[in-house]
Amino acid sequence: MKKTLMLIIALVLTFTLAACGGKNNAGSGANGTTNGTNAGNGGGSADAGLSGSILATGSTALQPLVDQASKRFMEQNSGVTIQVQGGGSGTGLAQVSQGQANIGNSDVFAEEKLEADQAKGLVDHQVAVVGIATVVNPEVNVDNLTKQQLIDIFSGKIANWKEVGGNDQNITIVNRPASSGTRATFEKYALGEKVADVKGSIQEDSSGTVKKLVGETPGAIGYLGFAYLDDKVKVLKYEGVEASEETVANGTYPVWAYEHMYTKGEPDAATKAFLDYMLSDEVQNGDVVDMGYIPVSKMQVKRDVEGNISK
Amino acid sequence: MAQSVGKQQPKPHLREEWVGRVYTFLCILFLLLTIFSMVYFVASKGLSTFIINKVNLAGFLTGLKWSPDSEPPLFGALPFLIGSFSTSILAAVIAAPLGFCAAVFMTQIMPKFGRKIMQPVIELLAGIPSVVYGFVGLSVIVPLFRDIFPGQGIGIAAGAVVLSIMILPTITTIATDALASLPAGLKEGSYALGATRWQTIYRIVLPTTMPALLTGIVLGIARAFGEALAVQMVIGNSPHIPRSLFESTSTLTSAITLSMGNTVMGSIQNNALWSLALLLMIMTFVFVFIVRMLERRSKL
Numbered sequence: 001m002k003k004t005l006m007l008i009i010a011l012v013l014t015f016t017l018a019a020c021g022g023k024n025n026a027g028s029g030a031n032g033t034t035n036g037t038n039a040g041n042g043g044g045s046a047d048a049g050l051s052g053s054i055l056a057t058g059s060t061a062l063q064p065l066v067d068q069a070s071k072r073f074m075e076q077n078s079g080v081t082i083q084v085q086g087g088g089s090g091t092g093l094a095q096v097s098q099g100q101a102n103i104g105n106s107d108v109f110a111e112e113k114l115e116a117d118q119a120k121g122l123v124d125h126q127v128a129v130v131g132i133a134t135v136v137n138p139e140v141n142v143d144n145l146t147k148q149q150l151i152d153i154f155s156g157k158i159a160n161w162k163e164v165g166g167n168d169q170n171i172t173i174v175n176r177p178a179s180s181g182t183r184a185t186f187e188k189y190a191l192g193e194k195v196a197d198v199k200g201s202i203q204e205d206s207s208g209t210v211k212k213l214v215g216e217t218p219g220a221i222g223y224l225g226f227a228y229l230d231d232k233v234k235v236l237k238y239e240g241v242e243a244s245e246e247t248v249a250n251g252t253y254p255v256w257a258y259e260h261m262y263t264k265g266e267p268d269a270a271t272k273a274f275l276d277y278m279l280s281d282e283v284q285n286g287d288v289v290d291m292g293y294i295p296v297s298k299m300q301v302k303r304d305v306e307g308n309i310s311k
Numbered sequence: 312m313a314q315s316v317g318k319q320q321p322k323p324h325l326r327e328e329w330v331g332r333v334y335t336f337l338c339i340l341f342l343l344l345t346i347f348s349m350v351y352f353v354a355s356k357g358l359s360t361f362i363i364n365k366v367n368l369a370g371f372l373t374g375l376k377w378s379p380d381s382e383p384p385l386f387g388a389l390p391f392l393i394g395s396f397s398t399s400i401l402a403a404v405i406a407a408p409l410g411f412c413a414a415v416f417m418t419q420i421m422p423k424f425g426r427k428i429m430q431p432v433i434e435l436l437a438g439i440p441s442v443v444y445g446f447v448g449l450s451v452i453v454p455l456f457r458d459i460f461p462g463q464g465i466g467i468a469a470g471a472v473v474l475s476i477m478i479l480p481t482i483t484t485i486a487t488d489a490l491a492s493l494p495a496g497l498k499e500g501s502y503a504l505g506a507t508r509w510q511t512i513y514r515i516v517l518p519t520t521m522p523a524l525l526t527g528i529v530l531g532i533a534r535a536f537g538e539a540l541a542v543q544m545v546i547g548n549s550p551h552i553p554r555s556l557f558e559s560t561s562t563l564t565s566a567i568t569l570s571m572g573n574t575v576m577g578s579i580q581n582n583a584l585w586s587l588a589l590l591l592m593i594m595t596f597v598f599v600f601i602v603r604m605l606e607r608r609s610k611l
Contacts, residue, residue: 060572086572087572088571088572088573088574089572089573090572090573090574090575090576090578090581091572091573091575091576093575094575094576094577113575114575172463175549177548177569177570177573178378178379178380178570179379179380179569179570179573179574179580180573181573194380194381196378196381197378197549197550197551198549199549199551199554199558200463200549200551200553200558200559201547201549201559202463202465202547202548202549202559203547203548203549203559203561203569204544204548205543205548205568205569205570205573209449209544212449213449213465216453216454216457217457217463217464
C-alpha cells in the first residue's frame with residue numbers, strides 16, 4: 001500500500017517536473033540566443049573591433065565551406081566566435097526564422113521550404129552557386145539526354161538504356177530523398193516537374209553514397225554536385241550542353257542553384273562582417289573554387305525564386 | 312546505558328541508510344523524468360500529424376504510397392512497417408542459430424577457451440560504430456549480392472545480413488548467461504542416465520533455457536528494429552514494398568533519418584516523420600512487453 005502510494009507520488013512529481021522542464025528549456029534556449037546577440041551588439045559599440053558570437057546552422061552541403069571560411073574569419077577577428085552546425089536546409093531555415101540561429105544555411109530559396117509569413121522576414125545572402133550534373137555508371141554508352149528523356153527515365157517510363165540509344169541494360173535510378181535540396185533543384189531545372197518515386201529506385205541522402213552506388217551499379221543513373229565529379233562516374237550532357245563551370249556561368253546549362261545564407265532581418269555588425277567576408281575575393285576565389293562551387297561574382301546570369309533568368 | 316549512548320551520537324549506519332536512499336531516489340527520479348519527457352515529446356509531435364494536420368490514422372497505417380511533397384501529400388507508412396519487420400526478423404533468423412551455437416560452444420564444449428577468448432571477441436562486435444557496418448555492407452555485401460542474385464544487391468537481404476552481425480553479441484551474451492546459470496544437477500542427471508553430450512544439450516539444456524534464449528532473440532529484434540544508419544546505407548530507401556529481397560525498400564528508421572534534417576520543424580512533412588518515430592517507440596514497447604512475458608514463463 002505504502003509502495004503504491006510512493007510510486008504514485010513519484011509519477012505525479014515526474015509529470016509536473018517534466019512539464020515545467022519542457023517550458024523552461026524552450027525559454028532558456030531563446031534567452032540564451034538573445035543574450036548572445038545583445039552582448040555582441042554591446043561589445044561592438046564599446047570598441048571599434050568586432051565581437052559577438054554567430055551561430056550558423058543548416059545545409060550540410062554548404063557546411064564545409066562556411067566552416068572553413070569561419071575559421072579564417074575568426075583568426076582575423078579574435079572577438080568573434082562562429083559556430084557552424086549541420087542539420088539540413090529545413091532545420092537551418094526554421095531555426096533562423098525562429099531566432100535560434102543568426103544565419104540559416106540553405107540549398108533552396110526560403111520561400112520553397114517555409115510558409116510565406118515565416119519566409120517574409122528573412123534576408124537572402126547568396127554566397128555561391130552549385131551546379132548539378134546528371135551522372136551514369138561508366139559502362140553506360142550514352143553521352144547525352146534530352147529533358148524529355150530524363151523525365152521519362154526518372155518517372156519510370158523508360159526502364160532500359162536501349163530506349164535512349166544505349167545497350168540492353170536495365171536502368172537503376174539513384175535518387176535523393178523527396179525533402180532534399182539537391183533533388184528539388186534537379187527536378188525544378190532539369191526535369192521541370194516533380195516526379196514520384198519509382199518502385200525499385202534507390203534513395204541516398206549523402207552525395208558520397210550516391211557516387212559510390214552510381215559508380216558500382218550497372219546501368220545506374222543519378223545526379224551530383226560538380227564538387228563530387230571524377231572519373232568514377234560518367235557525366236552526361238543535358239540537351240547537348242556540357243555540364244561545366246563555364247556553361248553554368250553563361251547561363252546555357254540550367255541545372256544549378258544558389259547556396260543561401262539567410263539572416264532574420266538585417267544582420268548585426270559581426271554577422272554582417274562575416275557575410276561580407278564570405279563574398280570577398282579571398283573566399284570567393286579561394287575556398288569557394290577549392291570546394292567545387294562556382295563564385296557568385298562569375299555568374300553572368302541571375303535567377304529569382306520563380307526561376308526567371310536575367311542577365 | 313548502551314541505549315542512551317547510541318541516542319546521543321548520530322548513528323553512522325542510519326546516516327548511510329539515508330544517503331543511500333536519497334541517492335537512489337534522485338537517480339530514479341531523474342531516469343523517470345528523462346523517459347517521460349522523451350515519451351511526451353515524441354508522442355506530442357507524432358500525434359499532431361493526426362490532430363493538427365488531420366491525416367487519417369487508418370490511412371497512415373495501411374497506406375501504400377508515401378509522397379509527402381505531392382499534392383495532396385500522401386502518408387502511407389505500411390511499406391516502412393513491412394520493411395522494418397522483414398529486415399529485423401530475417402536478421403534474427405540468421406543470427407539466432409549462430410548465437411546459440413556460439414553460446415553452447417562457450418559454455419558446454421570448450422568453456423575455458425570460449426569464456427576467455429570467444430566471448431570478448433563477440434562482445435567486441437557491439438563496440439563497432441554502426442557506420443562501419445553500413446560501409447562494410449555497402450562495399451562487400453551489396454556487390455556480392457548484386458553479382459549472385461538478380462537485382463541491385465541492396466534491399467532487405469543486405470540489410471538483414473548487416474543487422475544479423477550487429478545483433479549477434481546481444482543474442483550470444485544472453486544465451487551464454489542463460490546456459491551458464493543452468494544448475495549442474497540437470498546435466499549430471501542426464502549424463503548419469505547414459506545420455507551423450509549432444510543428447511544432453513539437445514534434450515535437456517536447450518529446452519530448459521528456451522525462454523531465456525527467446526528473450527535474447529526478441530531483444531536482438533528490438534535492437535535491429537531501432538538501428539538506423541547501417542540499414543539506411545544498404546537498403547535503398549525507396550518507399551515501396553519490394554517484390555524481392557534484393558530490391559530497394561525502406562524501414563521506419565531509414566525514412567526518419569533520411570528526411571528529418573531537410574524538413575522544417577512543425578510542418579506536416581516533419582510531423583509525419585515524428586509519427587513514424589512514435590510508431591517505432593510503440594513497437595519497442597511491444598518488444599519489451601514480450602520479453603517480460605517470456606521472463607515470467609522462464610522455469611529457472
